[in-house]
Amino acid sequence: MFPSCDVKVKVWGEYACFTRPEFKVERVSYPVITPSAARGVLEAIFWKPEFRWEVREIWVLNEVREEVIVRNEIESRQSPRAKCIIEEQHQQRATLFIKNPSYLLFADIALKEFVDSPKKKYIEQFNRRVEKGKCFHQPYLGTRECTAFFGPPDGTEKPATLNIATGNMLFDIAFCENTEKRELTFLKKKDGSSSVEVGGFVKPLVFAAEVRDGILKIPPQKYDELYRQEGVHVKRAG
Template identity: 45%
Template sequence: MSLCPPLTLKVYGDFACFTRPEFKVERISYDVITPSAARGILEAIFWKPEMGYRIEKIHVLTPIQHFSIWRNEVNNCQSESSAKSWAKTGVGGYFADGDRAQRHTLGLRNVAYLIEAQIYLKAHATENIAKYRDQFRRRVQRGQCHHQPYFGTREFSAFFEPPTGQEQAINRSDELGLMLYDLEFQPAPKGSIQYRQQDAQGRRIISGNARPRFFAARLEQGILTIPPQPL
């Protein structure tokens, strides 16, 4: 456990969708932001390769409200290499109009959260942790970010600001069931086709499969406490 007080950040927005994985192609949101989505917002504000974020608590500041819409989505993902090949050869192409499907989204409306998190240093870090904590606080104070944070999907923008200290969590306690904690990337076995020791620049990389980790989520007086170890 860190001896430093947690970093706090207030985030809010008009819409959000933190998709539950068990519903396949339909976008059905969790009732509360997931730890991985909260971490993504913090990384959008400030990130360095020698550090990471550990989410400790999430305070729900506004009543949980849902909305339902239908969205047009494409069925297949396109890659940069395919686009370069089409541009080079003049053969092929992609037309989104012929690859669309209409899917249902059950999202959240008028969301606001107070995120408590700790910064941890990785093995190759050489600077003191206080440096990264100060940099994060300065960027939040100035409204700076590497890219626009979002709530689950990029069209649902997230806005952030330093907390005032007057934020109050909602008066609600509820079992939220199993919630996605994060994706744990396991290296591919040496000798397998996915295994790579280093890239063209000599940098070591890890290839393998992503394993989802979950935890039993409970909202207690509007506060979701994140366990240090998921299931």
Template identity: 40%
Template sequence: MTSFCLEVTGDFACFTRPEMKVERVSYDVITPSAARAVFEAILWKPAIRWQVNKIEVLEPIRWISVRRNEVAAKASVRNAQTAMRDGRGHLALYVEDERQQRAGLFLRDVAYRLHADLLPVADDALGNPAKYREIFQRRAEKGQCINQPYLGCREFAARFRLVADPAAERPALHETRDLGWMLHDITFGADPQPHFFRAAMRDGVIDLTQAQVSQ
């Protein structure tokens, strides 16, 4: 097992609460699944997985309300299957006909320190764990990624920096609060299941090793 730390910042973020059906409303801080996605954006292989164990909040929690245009419809699966079978079909979506204006409550000027363990899930990783550790470290130091990391929504790009010595960095936000129930992660498969936990921030730190996860 190898641990890594990333400092992640962004101008805006939205970690959408699933109970909000129409308008986008963000959780107060980044969710563990969104944190994991940042690590996976730098390095993902079938032989490894990332387990986030601690989130440090570095900046005060600030909000911004934004009204923006969104597309209300999505491409039809049936039309896509027809086009694949017949070689032609109607796949277009006309934004002017499907546009909706929605409000969103987002976070702004966010900064986090994310701590995660690199764990093997296959014999290949067990045989040569140093390979994946070195690949991730090299990519993170150079700012390279498989795809652009984002903060909840793809339009909210994240900047990242590999932290060699977290103890030498600036302290976390000096604030303690109960964050309520928060999405921890989703178990994917034939029947995807979301998992939640009671999140608590103590002196700016969310310790996920103590999280009691439930469905």
């Protein structure tokens, strides 16, 4: 039986790579999709500045199968100003991918404090876009080369028989406004009408993730922590 959430969507692809941050050179994927990657899929389908996505549960529909692929990459970052000669900077690196991943995402919509529109309007818009296969940009599973496909669940989906303790998993990244620690600039909506450029830093948030019977549940208090770090106020009802 599906949990009671605002939206649900089935997501699948040929490959996925949700990179673990503790591996610096070789990319190694978490065994399941992270909450931040799931949010990215939802935002690719439907996003508005009036609300935030809160992922509640992730069902792993396929058994986890891993595959190592060796690829040619360049050792330095690309830049419009810097010339890059591929023959001089290419390196062979291995990536641990997940093969044929499939997930069922359950999420709620949290409206920003300045929004007067009913939440039902955004839920219906999202469901229509899923039914028609519309998206703002093609969703992906971790890295952009891992194209994701999506559609409404048919009601027969069941989580795989899977129990994994993944350890610390990336939950999301908080964009914290701070004039003294100005490491980057980003746009922040100060009220319901305009966005302003502010300075600050980013702070990764992690949690102890565990897949039980094929289901990854995201602690709701992590969203409260995220909003405190960013100075954002939301309302979940409405």
